[in-house]
Amino acid sequence: MLTRPQVYRPEATLLDLGDGFFDPVAPADFPETRLRFRNDRAAAQIGVDTLTDDEWTRHFGRFEPLPGTLPQPFALRYHGHQFRNYNPDLGDGRGFTFAQMRDDQGRLMDLGTKGSGQTPWSRAGDGRLTLKGGVREILATEMLEALNVPTSRTLSLIETGEHLHRGDEPSPTRSAVLVRLNHSHVRIGSFQRLAYERDEAGLRKLVGYTLRNLYDEDSDDPARLLDLVVARTARLAARYMAAGFVHGVLNSDNINVTGESFDYGPWRFAPTWDPAFTAAYFDHQGLYAFGRQPEAIHWDVMQLAVALRQIVESEPLVAALDQFGPRYQPEVTQAILWRLGVRPRDPDTDRDLVQATERALRTSGVGIDRFFFDAFGGNLSETYAEPWTEVRTALAGYEPRKDRSHAYWSGEPCSMLIDEVEAIWAPIAEHDDWTLLHAKVAAIRNLGDALAE
Known part of the structure; x- marks a missing residue:
């Protein structure tokens, strides 16, 4: 009831x-x-x-x-x-x-x-x-x-x-x-269908529905909708990267217009910062590899612009699309600073820290979850030698956004790599034992509590 x-x-x-x-x-x-x-x-x-x-x-x-x-x-x-x-x-x-x-x-x-x-x-x-x-x-x-x-x-x-x-x-x-x-x-593909069928009235109706009900905007402007979707999807792409997550199937029917990730098939979390890491065994060309996800999402948003071109001039659509990169860069900086557990300083300093972090993760082979666990709050130990010296020095100038008093920080990092997924499934398949799944959900929520503002 x-x-x-x-x-x-x-x-x-x-x-x-x-x-x-x-x-x-x-x-x-x-x-x-x-x-x-x-x-x-x-x-x-x-x-x-x-x-x-x-x-x-x-x-x-x-x-x-x-x-x-x-x-x-x-x-x-x-x-x-x-x-x-x-x-x-x-x-x-x-x-x-x-x-x-x-x-x-x-x-x-x-x-x-x-x-x-x-x-x-x-x-x-x-x-x-x-x-x-x-x-x-x-x-x-x-x-x-x-x-x-x-x-x-x-x-x-x-x-x-x-x-x-x-x-x-x-x-x-x-x-x-x-x-x-x-x-x-409502997906990018929802608009693509209407454009394919030359249904201009349907396109206008869906634009208005989306703006009013999903963005709380009293508008029917297709260019305004695209601008909002660009902002939301740039944020999504950035947070995928900071999480080390690979969706696996970033088709335009799997990108909704609120920039909220959904529909998880062959997903994986990357163990290390490997731009070529893929999740789907059938992604032979690496189209949706870890490092190509921002490009893939941008391409999908371009298809929304193509669909909307039937009911609006191209100039404001192109202007909105051109903002994806400028919006993605500060979003990925903010997302990585959030995961590092430090407060932003100024755009140039923050960007330098993030770029140094990405370089060190890529060249060192250190696990993504291991590094962010050790670095949270900005105090990275001297056991992180080259190529980490630049990162460690830069972090020392940052103020923590949250301390490490939560019990989570006294243990080991919570990860979700493919071997553990299989290990959680095995007792369910073999003995109908759901203990590991429920324990993992509790551990993940503990991680979320430790990271939350």
Whole structure:
């Protein structure tokens, strides 16, 4: 039962767009619904943390409508570039949006799914999610949230009792349905579809919807929207880098217009500062490698500009796009200073420190998480010799933004490398033992508390 109506603020603004933007769908009728993970911390921000486990499972496993919001699930329509190749046959193929609400900051949020069954956009897919894929998404979203990356949050994971066959993991494997909490599922690809179909009225409607509902701006100006998206995505790219995170599939249908990361498939955290490190085994050209992520995101935002060109002159769009680099540079500086745990001084000094840090990380091979753990607060020990001397000297002039009194700093750095992901999954697969997952989530949240302002 929803007992806190002052927190629970349902919305249904998606309906304002009209049925040309989505398709009504029905969720799969799963053989079972076994609750595996509920994120009460995220749930409290939208007022659903008071649900009992049975109510939770009915809403987030059987998709019984939440009161006052969308009457049924809707699969969104979109296109997108996948590894720079345009694909007009996309759309929500194994997910849907089934609720909207305001969070405790007043932001419009979507509840979307992964693995909830087939839709008109499933193509040859079964519309399902493996349980391992759901566990991996929990770990990705929790770690990114702790590291101050704008990200969707995994609200729920429910095992669904089906046996799935996949080519990239041992089969048959267990199935699940995941619910994510997102500040919108409107993607760059949502605009690309409308441009592809020459739907200028639809483009204008989506621009207005996005500005009013996702940016709180009373405007219908496409160039203003692009300018805002440039700023948000430059911040996202910068924070990926500071986190050492590699998304793996930065296609234009995976970049939403609020600059919030989501949809985690072959993600990885880079063990060292290796610009060529890739996450997806199928990224043979390294298009979405660690060091190329800002370029990839900028390219995706360029596709938004191409779509918007149908309804606005090119000059203000080009001007907005040209600001990606100038906005990315201070954002990456700020993000790395935040992770170093020091307060900014002046732009030139800060930039020099960040560039020195990146050079030393790249040439030394020191682990990313190890270094930021040791350097937090600006006091890097003399065990960091060459090539770290410049960094150590520069850090000495900075004021810490937070001390190291939190218990986290008395232990070892919390990382999320691929070997640990596999180690967490193994007891779940072999013995249905979820102990390591729950312990890791607690450790990640402890890291987040230690880093937070």
